[in-house]
Amino acid sequence: MTRKQRRGLLIGVAVGVLSLAAVLVLFALEDSIVFFHTPSDVAEGRMAPERRFRLGGLVAKGSLKRGAGTKVSFDVTDTLKTVPVSYDGILPDLFREGQGVVAEGRIGPGGVFEADSVLAKHDENYMPPEVAKALREKGVKLGQGATHP
Amino acid sequence: MLIELGHFALVLALFIAMVQTVVPAWGALRSDDRMMELAAPASLSQLLLVLIAFVALMHAYVTSDFSVLNVAANSHSMKPVIYKISGVWGNHEGSMVLWVLILAIFGAAVALFGDNLPVTLKANVLSVQASIATAFILFILLTSNPFLRLDPAPVDGQGLNPILQDPALAFHPPFLYMGYVGFSMAFSFAVAALIEGRTDAAWARWVRPWTLLAWICLTLGIAMGSWWAYYELGWGGWWFWDPVENASFMPWLAGTALLHSALVMEKREALKVWTVLLAILTFSLSLMGTFLVRSGVLSSVHAFAVDPERGTFVLVIMILFTGGGLALFGARAGALRQGGIFAPISREGGLVLNNILLTTGCATVLCGTLYPLALEALTGDKISVGAPYFNATFVPLMVPLLLALPAGPFLAWKRGDLKGVSQRLFFAMLAALLGLVATFAIAERGPWLAPFGIALGLWVMAGAVLDPLSRARFGVGSREEVLRRLGNLPRSAYGTALAHFGLGLAVIGIVGTSAYRVERILPMRSGDKVEIAGYSLEFRGLTSGRGPNYTEETALFEVEHGGRPATELRPSKRLYDAPPQPTTEAGIHASWAGDLYVVLGDPQADGSTAVRLYFNPLVRGIWIGAVLMFLGGGLSLLDRRLRVGAPAPASARVVPAE
Numbered sequence: 001m002t003r004k005q006r007r008g009l010l011i012g013v014a015v016g017v018l019s020l021a022a023v024l025v026l027f028a029l030e031d032s033i034v035f036f037h038t039p040s041d042v043a044e045g046r047m048a049p050e051r052r053f054r055l056g057g058l059v060a061k062g063s064l065k066r067g068a069g070t071k072v073s074f075d076v077t078d079t080l081k082t083v084p085v086s087y088d089g090i091l092p093d094l095f096r097e098g099q100g101v102v103a104e105g106r107i108g109p110g111g112v113f114e115a116d117s118v119l120a121k122h123d124e125n126y127m128p129p130e131v132a133k134a135l136r137e138k139g140v141k142l143g144q145g146a147t148h149p
Numbered sequence: 150m151l152i153e154l155g156h157f158a159l160v161l162a163l164f165i166a167m168v169q170t171v172v173p174a175w176g177a178l179r180s181d182d183r184m185m186e187l188a189a190p191a192s193l194s195q196l197l198l199v200l201i202a203f204v205a206l207m208h209a210y211v212t213s214d215f216s217v218l219n220v221a222a223n224s225h226s227m228k229p230v231i232y233k234i235s236g237v238w239g240n241h242e243g244s245m246v247l248w249v250l251i252l253a254i255f256g257a258a259v260a261l262f263g264d265n266l267p268v269t270l271k272a273n274v275l276s277v278q279a280s281i282a283t284a285f286i287l288f289i290l291l292t293s294n295p296f297l298r299l300d301p302a303p304v305d306g307q308g309l310n311p312i313l314q315d316p317a318l319a320f321h322p323p324f325l326y327m328g329y330v331g332f333s334m335a336f337s338f339a340v341a342a343l344i345e346g347r348t349d350a351a352w353a354r355w356v357r358p359w360t361l362l363a364w365i366c367l368t369l370g371i372a373m374g375s376w377w378a379y380y381e382l383g384w385g386g387w388w389f390w391d392p393v394e395n396a397s398f399m400p401w402l403a404g405t406a407l408l409h410s411a412l413v414m415e416k417r418e419a420l421k422v423w424t425v426l427l428a429i430l431t432f433s434l435s436l437m438g439t440f441l442v443r444s445g446v447l448s449s450v451h452a453f454a455v456d457p458e459r460g461t462f463v464l465v466i467m468i469l470f471t472g473g474g475l476a477l478f479g480a481r482a483g484a485l486r487q488g489g490i491f492a493p494i495s496r497e498g499g500l501v502l503n504n505i506l507l508t509t510g511c512a513t514v515l516c517g518t519l520y521p522l523a524l525e526a527l528t529g530d531k532i533s534v535g536a537p538y539f540n541a542t543f544v545p546l547m548v549p550l551l552l553a554l555p556a557g558p559f560l561a562w563k564r565g566d567l568k569g570v571s572q573r574l575f576f577a578m579l580a581a582l583l584g585l586v587a588t589f590a591i592a593e594r595g596p597w598l599a600p601f602g603i604a605l606g607l608w609v610m611a612g613a614v615l616d617p618l619s620r621a622r623f624g625v626g627s628r629e630e631v632l633r634r635l636g637n638l639p640r641s642a643y644g645t646a647l648a649h650f651g652l653g654l655a656v657i658g659i660v661g662t663s664a665y666r667v668e669r670i671l672p673m674r675s676g677d678k679v680e681i682a683g684y685s686l687e688f689r690g691l692t693s694g695r696g697p698n699y700t701e702e703t704a705l706f707e708v709e710h711g712g713r714p715a716t717e718l719r720p721s722k723r724l725y726d727a728p729p730q731p732t733t734e735a736g737i738h739a740s741w742a743g744d745l746y747v748v749l750g751d752p753q754a755d756g757s758t759a760v761r762l763y764f765n766p767l768v769r770g771i772w773i774g775a776v777l778m779f780l781g782g783g784l785s786l787l788d789r790r791l792r793v794g795a796p797a798p799a800s801a802r803v804v805p806a807e
Contacts, residue, residue, distance in 0.1 A: 009493050014505050017546070021509045024542040025516050032537035033520070035530060054533060066754045070670050089670050090750030090761050093383075093722075093731040 034104060039081040042107070055083060055113050056102045064097055076101060076113070087115040094120040152217050155205025156296035159246075162198035162253075163286040165191055169279035173272035174344070185272035189260040192275050195282065196250075196257040203250045206295055207237050216302035219243060219295040225308035225727045227698050235319035236309045241443065241459075242295035244322055248439075249285050251323075251330040255359070256282065259334070266355065273341035274334075281333055284466045292459045308727035311699065317377040324370030325397055329435040331363020332404055336432035336474065339425045343477045346484035348425060353415035356428065358786060360411060364404045365782035371397050372775035383733035383748040385668070385763040387771060390539045395518045396438035402511035403431040406504045413500050417562060419489035420497075422482050423504070429478060433471035434511070440467050441518070492564040499557035499565075506550040513542040551605050551656060555612020558645060559619065573619050577611035595664040602660030606770075609653030613646045644785030651777025658770025661743070667764040670750075672757035682764035684738075684745050685709040686718070691758065699723040701734070704749055704758065708738060720747045744768050 036054045037047050047053050055076055063075035073086045074097075085103050095101060095118065103115035169191035176184025206219070210233050215221040223240040224233055238244040256278040263271045289295070312318075338356045342348040374397070379387040388394060410424045440463040491497035517534045524530055555577055559570040571578075584607040588600035618624075620642065621634035667682050675690035689705040703721040707714065718736030725732065738745040743766035750759030 003490060006490065006493065010501065013502070017505050017509050018512075021513050021542065021546060024545060025513055028538045028541035029516075029520060029534070032541060033532045033534050035532050037531075066751075069672050070750065070753070070759045090748070090759050093733055 036102075038078045039076055039083040040078055042083050042113075043081040047107075050106065052104065052106050054102050054104045055085065055115070056100070057083075059095070059097045059099055059101050061097045073112075076103065083113050084111070085113045085115050087118055089116075089118070091118055092120045096120070151205045152209050152214070152296050152298070155202040156294075158198040158201040158205070159286060159290065159296070162195050162202065162249075163283065163290065165195045165198065166279045166282040166286060169195065170276050170283055172276075174276035177269040177272040177276075177344075180269075182268070185268055188272050188275035188279075192253070192256040192260040192279065195279070196253040199246075199250050199253045199286075202296075203237075203246050206243060206246055207234060210234065210237050210243075213306065214302075215304070215306050216298055216300070217295075218297045218299040221299050221303050221306045223309055224306040225698075226305050227726065228309060228314070229697060231316070231319060232309060232314045235313075238322045238326075239309050239313050240295075242289070242293040244326070245285065245289050245293050246295060247323060248326050248330060249282060249289065251326050252278070252282050252285065252333060255330060255334050267351075269345060270338075270341055270352070273344050274337045277337035277340045278333065281337070281470065284469070288459075288462050288466065292462050305727070308725070310728070311723070311725035311730050311732050312381055314725075315377055315381055317373045318381070321370055321373040321377060324366045324373060326370075328363050328367025328370055328397075328404070329400060329438060331359060331366060332400060332407075332428075332432045332435050334359035334363070335407060335428035336470070339428035340474055340477060342425060342485075343481040346481055348414070348421050348485055350415050350418055353411045353424065356424075357408070357411045357415060360404060360407050360428075360431075361782055361786050364401070364408055365779050365786070367397065367401050367404060368775055368782065369779045371401060372772050372779070375775075376772050379768075380735055380737060381732075383735050385666075385735075385746050385748070385761075385765060387662070387768065390517070390534075390536050392518050393442050395514050396441045399511050399514055399518075400431055400434040400438055402507050402514070403427060403434050406507040406511075407431050409500045409503050409507075413489075413497050417489035417491065417497055419487070419491060420501070420504075421485045421487060425482065425485065426478055427504070427508070429471070429474040430508075433467070433474065434515075436463075436467040436470060440464055491562070494560065494567050495565045496557065496560045496562045499553060499560050502553055503550065503557065506546055510543050510546040510550075513546065514539065517542065548605065551609055551652075554609050554649060554652075555615070558612075558616045558649075574612055574615060577608055577615055580611035581605070581608035583607075592665060599660055599664035602664070603657055606653045606655075606657035606660060609656060610650050611653075613649035613653060616646045616649075617642055639788055641785040641788040644781045644783070644788065646781070647784060648778045648781030651774040651779075651781060653774070654770045654777060655774030658767050658772075658774060661767030661770065662765045665766045669762045671760060672753045672755070673760045674757045677757075679760070679762065681762050682743070682745070682766075683710060684715070684764070686747070686762070688758075688760065696723070698727070699725040699732075702749070704736075704747075704760075706736065706747060708745065718745070718747050720749050722749050739769060741769075742766060 034052055034054055035047060036056055039055070039057050041047060042055065057076040057078040060075035060077040060082055063073075065073050067073065069088070070090060071086070071088050072091060073084065075082045075084050077083075085105075086108075087103065087105075099120060102119045103113065104117045104119075105113055105115040108114040169188060173185050173188035173191075176182070176187070206217075208214075209217045209220050210224055211230065213220065213224060213226040213233070215224075215226075219240065219242050223243070224236045228236070232239075236243070238247040256275060259266075259271065259274055259278070263274075266274075335356050338352065338359075342352055371394075374394070375387045378389070379385070407424065407427045410420050410427055413420045414424045440460065443459055443463050489497070517538045520534055521532050524532055555574055556567070556570050559565075559573055560567075581604040585600050585604035588603045592600065617635065617638055620638060621631045623631050626634070669679065669681055671679060673679065673688040675688055678685060678687045680686075685708070687707045687709075689707060691702050691704050694701050694703055701721045701723040703719050706718040706720070708716045708718055716738050718738055720736035721734045723732045723734060724730070733748050736747040743764055746763040746765055748761045750761060752758055
């Protein structure tokens with residue numbers, strides 16, 4: 001093999017791997033990304049039906065109800081609209097009424113959001129940036145959270 | 150008083166770094182020895198000053214001096230001493246001081262042990278290193294100053310987030326930073342080489358130990374973080390493809406590629422241009438990691454307080470160094486002479502494949518990490534990219550890498566013989582095949598691809614064992630000859646084998662726990678029993694207790710395995726005093742087959758307690774594997790031929806610049 005052919009082979013392999021990766025990335029981004037929506041988005045019907053998404057907002061005060069076994073239900077609100085959420089599992093340590101929360105799942109029959117995971121971030125006054133931003137966009141005034149200097 | 154001294158020392162360090170940026174490089178340009186000689190004392194005094202600043206800050210933490218804002222915000226007088234110390238880098242400002250300290254240590258190491266470096270190269274390297282220090286000290290002083298006072302001083306501090314009060318996490322950031330910052334050495338050497346317009350085997354011999362040192366620290370740092378997340382966060386998971394995790398994983402991938410390409414460059418003088426580019430990219434990814442973590446542009450479990458000003462500053466630093474490095478590369482890469490031709494099937498060819506796959510894998514992680522940012526900027530849609538994306542893109546790229554890996558060390562330089570190699574790897578194939586059949590036989594469920602994953606891990610492990618054996622002519626030569634040859638093998642050969650073995654073990658751990666994990670969630674009352682993965686657990690109720698700075702509710706589980714008592718598990722829920730924050734402590738029973746993992750949930754309305762149980766098969770392989778990679782890298786680092794500062798063999802020694 002001449003030097004030129006070797007270089008050609010090298011470039012061929014590199015381009016081959018890169019295009020394979022590009023195809024994988026494009027397909028994966030098509031299928032596996034999860035959108036983030038607020039309760040107002042849900043009320044406006046802004047998400048694709050049947051698709052998993054993340055619902056973010058505040059846990060409505062007084063909405064947490066424990067059912068049989070480890071089933072729980074609560075409402076997520078952005079103070080304008082509210083979406084009921086059902087979840088079967090253990091809520092994170094920092095899950096509190098009135099605090100920020102992100103639930104992932106899909107809208108089930110009857111308009112209840114069936115979550116398969118619930119995240120509350122590990123900081124007392126922490127609000128997930130998506131939630132804070134989305135709430136601000138909806139014109140909700142946020143209290144001054146504790147800022148780490 | 151001491152804190153003002155620290156502040157003052159850091160300002161002085163800034164000025165010294167500025168001088169050190171300009172003068173030695175200028176001297177190198179003008180061939181002025183005296184100007185170049187300034188670099189060594191400058192970097193040593195820079196280290197001394199940054200050390201004073203760091204010690205002053207640490208003193209304030211240990212003595213709980215709450216008149217310092219940073220201490221008041223992040224420490225507490227009732228905290229155990231070790232967490233007072235680790236509290237120094239448990240927050241943004243202090244961790245940046247640690248960043249700069251490690252940078253100064255690396256710079257001083259070049260100044261001290263770099264006697265055999267060409268004079269101009271040494272001057273240029275130290276100048277580039279000082280320019281990085283200048284940028285980051287400026288960053289600390291302007292946006293994140295830990296030396297600010299608070300008046301009046303509060304009676305007590307706000308405390309360190311309790312989930313961070315953990316031994317593994319105490320040392321997670323320093324190791325991570327040694328990795329990130331260690332790659333700055335590769336960057337400085339690359340830029341210096343570009344400025345001089347030449348690189349050679351001696352250059353690679355210098356870059357490789359630094360890269361290796363950075364790499365082993367980063368490996369251990371990432372492993373510690375993952376281990377901590379596994380037992381402390383109580384989710385039973387060990388890796389979440391969280392943006393901040395990816396931020397440390399990308400430099401690791403690029404750094405792994407760099408280690409291997411520097412090997413080609415050192416041994417064969419090939420891949421010069423590529424290695425220099427990779428050195429620049431690896432450090433750029435480290436800077437990007439710092440940016441992603443510190444700016445809070447990406448939401449993550451790590452999200453620190455968001456401060457746009459800091460984010461912008463780090464972004465500017467990143468653009469300056471990445472852009473500058475790449476521009477210099479574009480302008481000067483043509484001047485680097487290419488050497489060493491090789492056949493596609495050869496050790497070089499194998500390492501090129503390693504580099505292509507690792508960098509492409511790194512690129513897919515980069516896409517997944519930055520895509521949410523790009524999409525939000527373009528369309529305003531907020532999305533998250535999670536494990537499914539990375540499983541669909543990154544994992545397929547790693548399969549050919551792992552398939553090819555055992556063959557690599559068996560191939561000869563320049564031209565290899567694939568048939569001979571496959572004969573010598575016969576036992577590795579056999580091991581993989583047996584593993585495949587055995588896993589299919591044992592596993593009752595799980596995806597059909599998983600046994601192939603286990604086989605792949607065994608293939609890598611067996612290949613790693615066969616490598617030194619084959620070099621010692623095991624099974625061919627006499628017993629004495631084999632032992633003599635094994636004794637004569639360089640440490641780096643054992644290091645390579647150990648690290649590859651660790652990787653294989655980690656692969657088995659990853660596949661085992663991802664594919665065969667069992668999870669159960671149920672409410673339990675005292676006296677209830679539950680079965681999981683052959684274990685039987687009896688819940689014996691809750692007791693309240695008090696630790697040094699928390700109260701806790703601890704559950705007692707009596708665990709039986711195969712009808713015999715195996716162990717007792719005591720998972721708990723803690724409530725810390727300051728800040729008042731709950732945490733979950735998992736109860737873990739480890740065995741070779743896997744971990745039994747129990748966490749407590751909330752008390753239920755009917756008086757029972759929610760309990761979550763996992764069985765994570767083979768999960769220990771992940772961290773044992775990572776530790777073996779660390780040890781393997783360390784063993785290579787101890788190799789006589791690679792020792793930092795060791796003189797090059799006469800044949801490869803370069804003529805020092807006059």
